Amino acid sequence: MGRNSLKDERQKEIIKKYYAVAKKEGLENTSIAKIASEMNVNPSLIIHYFKNKEELTYSLIDYILEKYLVIYNRKKIEDHDLGSFLIELIHKLFKSWNSLFNESVFYSCYALGFRDKLIKMKFKNLQDSLRSHLKEVLDKCNEAGIVNLPSTEKTADLIYIMVDGAYYYLSLISEKEEYEKKLLEYKNYAYQTLGLSID
Incomplete structure (x- = not known):
């Protein structure tokens, strides 16, 4: 349970950094290396949580789409x-x-x-x-x-x-x-x- 929680937290942290880098440089110019640099970690750490950029991009899209539903929170x-x-x-x-x-x-x-x-x-x-x-x-x-x-x-x-x-x-x-x-x-x-x- 603890491991899954830590994994979820780490993945969210990576996705948020991906979003931040994409805002600055554009989605098409964003790479795992640039995200790792923004986080001050080795790119292999990101690969540990996401197999490739495609998988990371799917998670980024889920993150963005979830923001939409916030408007109904009450x-x-x-x-x-x-x-x-x-x-x-x-x-x-x-x-x-x-x-x-x-x-x-x-x-x-x-x-x-x-x-x-x-x-x-x-x-x-x-x-x-x-x-x-x-x-x-x-x-x-x-x-x-x-x-x-x-x-x-x-x-x-x-x-x-x-x-x-x-x-x-x-x-x-x-x-x-x-x-x-x-x-x-x-x-x-x-x-x-x-x-x-x-x-």
């Missing part, structure tokens, strides 16, 4: 709190998304999915999971009369299409004022889709 939601929770959730989806990960590393990992079926499946599973989480929240809000949605499944899908499309486009905008203006517009479209009136 204790049990009371019925009287559902409305404010939904409003805050949409706000987080359109405000906190890009603070969870580095866009350059994320899109580099995403691009690997076009050549690697396992990576593609990981991203697909994440997207399905995110939609499922949002659908559960919308189901509760529907039952409580906070929203009136014919299909919570289709609405959850549409919200994530908005989120993904918004961040893809916003990643191309350098001007902060324009970025914030567009972000607010997209967030308001999501509120309108849910039939929520925000003052």
